[in-house]
Amino acid sequence: MTGERHVRDWVDGWAASRGAAPPLVEPWGYTIYVGLAEHVGRHVLGAANDGVREADVREVAGSVTGRGTHLKVFAERERVLPWLGEGWEPYGADDYLMTTALSGAPAPAVPAGYRLRSWTRGGVTRVLVTDRAGAFAARGQVAPTGASAAVDQIETAAEHRRRGLGSVVMRTLHAAAHEQGAVRGVLACTPAGRLLYESLGWEVVAPLTNATYAGSPAPRPERGAR
Structure with a gap:
């Protein structure tokens, strides 16, 4: 079972759990419309771990212009954050995608x-x-x-x-x-949750990096001539 399969399982299940729109398949992963003021929708990269490509992350992050869009990338924060560009605010820390047999x-x-x-x-x-x-x-x-x-x-x-x-x-x-x-379960969790889930037989599939688009920085006012 590849990380990509677990990502798809989580995308489908999360959308059903939250009553979100059915996921749209994109060349780089999935788009889910959520419909909340601070969570309009989310882009989820379909790859995991070493399969995550910088070009894909930059493409997706660069295409977002509206506040309230979230981005989920199943790779280490130190790799992903430099690829996001201005306007993106990371949240959470050391989150994970996990799985288990049911x-x-x-x-x-x-x-x-x-x-x-x-x-x-x-x-x-x-x-x-x-x-x-x-x-x-x-x-x-x-x-x-x-x-x-x-x-x-x-x-x-x-x-x-x-x-x-x-x-x-x-x-x-x-x-x-x-x-x-x-026959199999998936979830995304915080470090605190990971301890509980591992005690119940869950295993880490990949780290999870989260970010939300807060908007482009306001332009600096021009100074008048002195």
Whole structure:
């Protein structure tokens, strides 16, 4: 399984998970229209690691003129950032694309004092964990797209961390995706998330560099003659 295949799996699953427009295939990767004020759309390079070409990144970055477009490149930041040009602002640091094989193993029991709810709409399964009072504790969702499924929006409230809730959410999503026919999972994560996912058998496919276009710098005013 190549990095490019995992990128395509993630693109398809992420778009389904977020209710975005179907990805458009480009010569260099994919365009997804999201439709939010600060996230109008995103360009995702289809290659990964050493397959990412400077010419492609420069072409895509140079074609953007409107604020709110995001760029996703599956290569190291130190390689990618010098290729972006003016107006691009990186965000996140040391993010990753990861994958794992999915099995039909049942989800673990929820720790005492918590309640788990799950539901599926439009093919996307969501999991919510609440505490005794009914307050938010953890969540996540998964979007199967055939043989693959993208895990997304994994979150645990600060006061409920280190209690196994992230593992419960992830394994519940694994089981739900496998039941819908998916045999492999993909996700994009932060360094903190990577620790949880590796403990559950996930492996890094490639680093992820993120940037958003904030607009060209304002021209400097001309000084009058002295």
